[in-house]
Amino acid sequence: SYVLTQPPSVSVAPGETAMITCRADSPESQTFHWYQQKPGLAPVLLVFDDSARPSGIPDRFSASNSVNTATLTINRVEAGDEADYHCQVWDSTEGLFGGGTKLTVL
Amino acid sequence: EVQLEESGGGVVQPGGSLRLSCTVSGFSFSVYWMSWVRQAPGKGLEWVANIKRDGSEEYYGPSVKGRFTISRDNAKSSVFLQMSNLRPEDTAVYYCARAPGGSYPYYFDSWGQGALVTVSS
Numbered sequence: 001s002y003v004l005t006q007p008p009s010v011s012v013a014p015g016e017t018a019m020i021t022c023r024a025d026s027p028e029s030q031t032f033h034w035y036q037q038k039p040g041l042a043p044v045l046l047v048f049d050d051s052a053r054p055s056g057i058p059d060r061f062s063a064s065n066s067v068n069t070a071t072l073t074i075n076r077v078e079a080g081d082e083a084d085y086h087c088q089v090w091d092s093t094e095g096l097f098g099g100g101t102k103l104t105v106l
Numbered sequence: 107e108v109q110l111e112e113s114g115g116g117v118v119q120p121g122g123s124l125r126l127s128c129t130v131s132g133f134s135f136s137v138y139w140m141s142w143v144r145q146a147p148g149k150g151l152e153w154v155a156n157i158k159r160d161g162s163e164e165y166y167g168p169s170v171k172g173r174f175t176i177s178r179d180n181a182k183s184s185v186f187l188q189m190s191n192l193r194p195e196d197t198a199v200y201y202c203a204r205a206p207g208g209s210y211p212y213y214f215d216s217w218g219q220g221a222l223v224t225v226s227s
Contacts, residue, residue, distance in 0.1 A: 001168075031212070033212070033213035033214075035151070035214075037151075041219075042201055042217040042218060042219055042220055043143075043151065043201070043214075043217055044217070045213065045214065045215045045216075048212075048213045048215070049213075054215065084150075086150060086151050088151075088153075088213060088214075090207070090210055090211060090212045090213070093165045093210070094153070094165065094167065094168075095141070095143075095153030095156070095167070095211065096153065097143075097150055097151040097152060097153060098150065099150045100150040100151065
């Protein structure tokens with residue numbers, strides 16, 4: 001298998017835009033999914049299939065994938081967006097998660 | 107409302123065994139892959155195991171393969187994780203998760219609240 005690399009932390013001021021990257025060191029094209037996890041709670045699916053949002057997820061959250069580097073973008077960041085963000089792929093028969101990125105809202 | 111509820115967590119000695127259960131409601135259990143994902147204290151998420159809709163296929167992460175067994179009972183809308191030969195590094199919150207994939211699970215769209223497993227002497 002291979003590794004998904006995320007920055008450990010990202011900081012942003014309220015109202016600004018946060019971008020969190022996830023790089024897969026794989027030779028094959030991957031499809032990325034993103035989860036938000038607030039302290040003490042279970043993860044919540046934020047984006048699936050690179051850029052699709054489940055119902056109920058605000059359109060401030062968007063994502064893209066370019067040559068196996070996925071980017072989660074959070075527009076007009078709010079204090080309530082402070083959380084850990086995890087990327088994930090399915091590789092053959094194995095699930096892989098990135099190490100997670102802690103988003104701090106300044 | 108989709109609900110997943112784990113049970114069976116606790117403290118166990120190294121080398122011991124434990125069985126986690128996850129009972130679901132609010133959706134048609136038999137049409138979904140089911141999964142277990144864990145999170146060690148202060149760490150990221152780690153995929154543990156998946157089981158296909160009819161129980162015909164199972165997949166395991168490398169760190170648990172040969173020690174953990176996933177199973178399901180569609181009549182009782184439940185999925186289980188039998189954990190054997192437990193190690194201190196298995197200490198984690200174990201989440202039950204639903205996976206809506208076709209040929210493979212792909213991603214996890216609903217999660218339980220988690221069950222804490224502590225492996226310590």
